[in-house]
Amino acid sequence: MSGLQRAVILLGPPGAGKGTQAQRIAERYHLPHLSTGDMLRDHIQRNTELGRKAKPLMERGELVPDDIVLSMVEERISQPDCANGFVFDGFPRTLAQAEDLERICRLHEFDYTIVLHMVVDPDLLMRRLTGRRICKAGGHIYNIYDRPPKVAGICDIDGSELVHRPDDTEPVIRGRLMAYETQTRPLVDYYKGQGLLIAVDAMADADAVTAAIAKTLDRAEKEQ
Ligand code: ADP
DSSP: OOOOSEEEEEEOOTTSSHHHHHHHHHHHHTOOEEEHHHHHHHHHHTTOHHHHHHHHHHHHTOOOOHHHHHHHHHHHHTSGGGTTEEEEESOOOSHHHHHHHHHHHHHTTOOOEEEEEEEOOHHHHHHHHHTEEEETTTOOEEETTTBOOSSTTBOTTTOOBEEOOTTOSHHHHHHHHHHIIIIITHHHHHHHHTTOEEEEETTSOHHHHHHHHHHHHHHHHHHO
16 A cells, blocks of 8 residues: 555544554554654653753643644654655644644645544543553553553563653643643544544554554545
């Protein structure tokens, strides 16, 4: 399957599985996986000015201001590897971001946006997030309860160390879920109104969710 000429957006609360699925879709369709969370963490690690601004907000589970995120995204989308499309994970997260993404897509002549709404029972989210472990080298995602690595603390794929994200602790998770409800959930109606939203049952196991998403994207491609 060649690249899709489109912007694929994964929309859903923290813990819905956006990162896991975005990685897999990106691989399957040969598209870059753009995670604003990963981009921000990279800035923090490199101790850039942007990273220093974002760090305290992320530690509290609050959103980073739109202007910071938007300039970062715009710069990334302009790279040649995004010419055939991209998979967004964690962006847009506010109405202002969604409106600006529309402008950027028009500018780059992406006329096809598909929004996958990852629908999940809120009770599941805390378990998924507190149990989440991420590989240091490749960002591969595990869950100590539901999807443990073969050897505790070690990535099955590249053997690197698994880490617990500092914002995957209960009090911060609560803040992130609240930020989702107040600032991001309105995007569900926004994209529904534009006829771009496709609901995905994100409660199934990860492979079943990937299969459902692939079916949806393949069908959408044929209809185009
Ligand atoms: P999750 O979706 O599991 O919360 P992310 O890695 O996507 O994890 O985001 C981690 C944090 O990074 C968020 O809590 C927020 O502070 C910041 N962030 C990521 N993407 C955005 C965005 N598009 N707008 C504002 N803040 C963002």
